[in-house]
Amino acid sequence: MANASTKRIALLGFELESNRFAPVVGKTEFTGKLVLKGADMMADLATENPRSPGTLVGFTRTMDKTGSWTPVPIMVAGAGAAGAVEHAYYLEIKDEMLRRLEAEMPVDGVYFCEHGAAVTTEISDPDGDLFASVRALVGPDVPLVSTLDLHANISDKMVGSTDLLVAYRTNPHVDHFERGAEAARAMVELMAGLNTESAFIRLPLQAPQVTQLTAAGPYGEIIDIGQDRLDETILNVSICSGFTYGDTPENGMAFIVTTRGDKGRARCLCRELAEHAWAERHRFVPRLTSLDDCICRAVEVGDDVALSPILIADVADNPGGGGRGNTTWLLRGLHEAGAKDAVLGIFFDAALAAEAHALGVGETFGARFNRDEASTYSEPFEAEATVRTLSSGDLVGRPGGSVAGRTVALGPTAVLELGGVIVVVVSKRVQCFDSGFFETFGVDVKAARTVVVKSRGHFRAGFAHLFQPDQIIEADAPGLTSPNLANFTFAGYQRPIFPLDPETTWQPPGW
Numbered sequence: 001m002a003n004a005s006t007k008r009i010a011l012l013g014f015e016l017e018s019n020r021f022a023p024v025v026g027k028t029e030f031t032g033k034l035v036l037k038g039a040d041m042m043a044d045l046a047t048e049n050p051r052s053p054g055t056l057v058g059f060t061r062t063m064d065k066t067g068s069w070t071p072v073p074i075m076v077a078g079a080g081a082a083g084a085v086e087h088a089y090y091l092e093i094k095d096e097m098l099r100r101l102e103a104e105m106p107v108d109g110v111y112f113c114e115h116g117a118a119v120t121t122e123i124s125d126p127d128g129d130l131f132a133s134v135r136a137l138v139g140p141d142v143p144l145v146s147t148l149d150l151h152a153n154i155s156d157k158m159v160g161s162t163d164l165l166v167a168y169r170t171n172p173h174v175d176h177f178e179r180g181a182e183a184a185r186a187m188v189e190l191m192a193g194l195n196t197e198s199a200f201i202r203l204p205l206q207a208p209q210v211t212q213l214t215a216a217g218p219y220g221e222i223i224d225i226g227q228d229r230l231d232e233t234i235l236n237v238s239i240c241s242g243f244t245y246g247d248t249p250e251n252g253m254a255f256i257v258t259t260r261g262d263k264g265r266a267r268c269l270c271r272e273l274a275e276h277a278w279a280e281r282h283r284f285v286p287r288l289t290s291l292d293d294c295i296c297r298a299v300e301v302g303d304d305v306a307l308s309p310i311l312i313a314d315v316a317d318n319p320g321g322g323g324r325g326n327t328t329w330l331l332r333g334l335h336e337a338g339a340k341d342a343v344l345g346i347f348f349d350a351a352l353a354a355e356a357h358a359l360g361v362g363e364t365f366g367a368r369f370n371r372d373e374a375s376t377y378s379e380p381f382e383a384e385a386t387v388r389t390l391s392s393g394d395l396v397g398r399p400g401g402s403v404a405g406r407t408v409a410l411g412p413t414a415v416l417e418l419g420g421v422i423v424v425v426v427s428k429r430v431q432c433f434d435s436g437f438f439e440t441f442g443v444d445v446k447a448a449r450t451v452v453v454k455s456r457g458h459f460r461a462g463f464a465h466l467f468q469p470d471q472i473i474e475a476d477a478p479g480l481t482s483p484n485l486a487n488f489t490f491a492g493y494q495r496p497i498f499p500l501d502p503e504t505t506w507q508p509p510g511w
C-alpha cells in the first residue's frame with residue numbers, strides 16, 4: 001500500500017497522427033491497435049515487450065527508479081498513423097479519460113504519452129483540447145507533462161495547458177524511452193515545487209517529411225544547437241517539424257523552450273533557434289528520384305553485381321504517415337522491367353495473404369493485389385506468383401531500429417515470388433521498420449540487389465547495418481504521403497507557408 005507521502009501520478013495518452021487525406025478512423029481502428037485502461041495498462045507495462053508506447057514505458061520505469069510513487073493508470077488510446085478520428089469517438093475517449101481521472105482525484109501529477117498530430121473530423125487540435133480539459137479538471141497547480149512525437153503540430157493551447165512538453169529529438173524516432181525518462185525526471189522536479197516558464201514560436205515552414213531527418217541536414221543541426229544550450233536554467237528544448245499531411249492551422253515547425261523559471265532566457269533562445277531555421281529554410285526542400293529513374297537503377301544493379309545494392313524508399317506510401325502500404329507503382333515497374341533480385345515490403349493486402357495461406361507453400365497462382373481496396377492510389381495489379389513462405393506474422397523489432405524490442409503483429413503473412421521480385425504481403429497496415437520485416441519470413445536482404453521499403457524514414461535506423469545513406473533513393477511515386485507537396489490540395493494550413501508558397505516571409509516576435 002502506498003503511504004501518505006507517495007505521489008500519485010495519472011497516466012494518460014492519446015496517440016494518433018492524422019493524415020487528412022487518409023480514411024477516417026474510429027473505434028474499430030483504436031481497439032484494433034491500442035486501448036489500455038486501468039489495471040490492464042499496468043499489466044502490459046510489466047511485460048518484457050510491452051504494447052504501450054515507448055515513452056510511457058520510459059516514464060514509468062524511470063519513476064520506479066526514483067523511489068516511491070503510485071501510478072494511477074487512466075487510459076491510453078492509440079491508432080498509430082491514420083486519418084482523422086471521428087469526432088464523436090474522440091469525445092467518447094475524452095469523456096472516459098476525464099471520468100476516470102475525476103474518480104481518481106486528487107492526483108499529484110499528470111503524465112501524457114501523446115503523439116500531438118491528431119485531428120478529428122471537426123477540430124484540428126484535439127491534443128490541445130484534451131490537455132486543456134485535463135488542466136481544467138486538475139487545476140493550475142498539478143504538474144502536467146506530456147511527451148510528443150517530433151511530428152506533432154503544436155498549438156498555443158498545448159503549450160499553455162502544460163508545464164512541460166518533451167518531444168523526440170530523433171527521426172527516425174529511437175528516443176521514445178529516453179524522452180519518457182526525461183519527462184519523469186522533470187515530473188519529480190515539478191512535484192517538488194519547480195515552476196517552469198516556456199516560450200513558443202511556430203514558423204510558417206512546413207517541410208515535407210523526407211527533409212525532417214535528424215542524423216544529418218538542417219533539422220538535425222538545429223536540434224543539436226538547441227541541445228547544446230541545455231543548462232541549469234534551460235530545462236528542455238523541443239523542436240517539432242509538424243506533420244505535413246495533417247493540413248491544420250497549427251502546422252509549421254515549432255520551437256518550444258522550457259526553462260526553470262526564466263521567461264527571458266526562454267524567449268531569447270526560442271527566437272534564436274527559430275531565426276536560424278528560417279535562414280536555412282531552402283535546405284528543407286526535398287530532392288526525390290523519379291519513378292522511371294528508380295526502376296532503371298534497380299535494373300542496373302540487378303544486372304551488374306559490381307555496383308552497390310540500393311534501397312528504394314517508397315516514401316509516398318508510408319503506413320507510418322497514414323499511407324495504405326499497398327500502392328503498386330514500384331512493384332509493377334520492377335516486375336515489368338524484369339528487375340533481378342529485388343525484394344519489396346511490406347505490402348498490406350489481407351485478402352492476398354489469406355489466399356496464399358489457403359493455397360500453401362510452393363503453389364503458383366494469379367496474385368491479384370488490391371482486389372478489395374478502394375482508396376485513391378491503391379491500384380489493382382495482377383501477376384503470376386509463387387508462394388515461398390507463410391507465417392502468422394509476429395516479430396520483435398531488431399536492435400537499433402525504431403521498434404527495437406517491441407512486439408509487432410503483421411497478421412497472416414505470405415512471401416510471394418513474382419519473377420525477380422520477392423514481395424512480403426501482410427495483413428496489418430504497418431510500415432517496414434527494419435530488415436527483420438523481411439528476414440523473419442526467410443527473405444535474404446543481404447543478398448538482394450534492390451530493397452524496396454514502404455516507409456518514409458524510420459527504416460533508416462533499421463537498415464543502417466546494411467545500407468549507407470548514399471545507397472538510399474527516395475522515390476517520387478504517387479501516394480498519400482508523397483513529399484511532393486504539389487500533389488495535394490492543402491485547405492487547412494495558414495497561408496502563406498514555405499515551401500508550398502516560395503515567397504513566404506516571417507518576422508520574429510517583438511518580445
Ligand SMILES: [Zn+2]
Binds near residue numbers: 149151173
Ligand atoms: Zn513521427
